[in-house]
Amino acid sequence: MTPDEVRALFTGQDGSYRFARWGRPIAPVVFGVTDETLATLKGACEAVVALAGHRMAETDPELGANLMVFFFRDWSELPLVPNLDRLVPDLGPLVERLAAAGATQYRLFRFDASGAIRAAFVFQRMDAGLAELPAEAVALNQMVQVILLWSETGFAGQSPLARLPDGTLVLRPEIAGVIRAGYDPAMPLAADDPAHALRLAARLECGR
Structure with missing residues (x-):
């Protein structure tokens, strides 16, 4: 994901950036x-x-x-x-x-x-x-959306889940990467500076 795409996940309708874990x-x-x-x-x-x-x-x-x-x-x-x-x-x-x-x-x-x-x-x-x-899909969707403070519009255009060829719903790999990056011990518990998204994106690029 690009830094702009990561930033959009935590940017509200009022334009403010807010991240929390x-x-x-x-x-x-x-x-x-x-x-x-x-x-x-x-x-x-x-x-x-x-x-x-x-x-x-x-x-x-x-x-x-x-x-x-x-x-x-x-x-x-x-x-x-x-x-x-x-x-x-x-x-x-x-x-x-x-x-x-x-x-x-x-x-x-x-x-x-x-x-x-x-x-x-x-x-x-x-x-x-x-x-x-399936109950698994509903449960996974809710747990993903509560593990971080995503913006109210973060998943308006695309669900955090994706459907495999066999019909199974799974977490999109890029969203899984954002979650892991957000919980990196070196990252803050909360942030309101959009530059935080650059740090998340850098960890995605490094595969951390």
């Missing part, structure tokens, strides 16, 4: 799925975390679970989740906006004092189209 082990919890699908989701999380060279944990000492993933059929179900309004500010108005926009997914991040990701909430509405996809 997890600064603590990821302790996930998933709601709204069967035990079989739960195993698939946790497997996808483990695979992406291993790709990044990061760590997982059973619990977060401060939050218990710091990655909460919700699967549901309709946005109106979210306000019914006990105590979710305490974790997600303005949950009611947010749900109304997402429902009106016909959104199928939404991610909310929280950050620590260094700017690193400390918690994330993933909301996935399973419409008819998504319900037809």
Whole structure:
């Protein structure tokens, strides 16, 4: 990928650059799925975390679970989740906006004092189209998009996944490379200077 292509992955609609990675082990919890699908989701999380060279944990000492993933059929179900309004500010108005926009997914991040990701909430509405996809593909897509703070338009033109000739959906190699580069120990936990993208791109060229 060129530096401009890498920069676009972390540049928002307002033109600002913002990168962040997890600064603590990821302790996930998933709601709204069967035990079989739960195993698939946790497997996808483990695979992406291993790709990044990061760590997982059973619990977060401060939050218990710091990655909460919700699967549901309709946005109106979210306000019914006990105590979710305490974790997600303005949950009611947010749900109304997402429902009106016909959104199928939404991610909310929280950050620590260094700017690193400390918690994330993933909301996935399973419409008819998504319900037809393999659980592995849905799980991998969400885990990839929560391992870094990508911009809201980063994957607007192209999914982070690619389809093999046999129909299997896999992570695009260039996106895998960006994830690995972003978690390089020499790279910062967070950055708002577009020059950061040059450092990411240089690591891609070196195959690091």
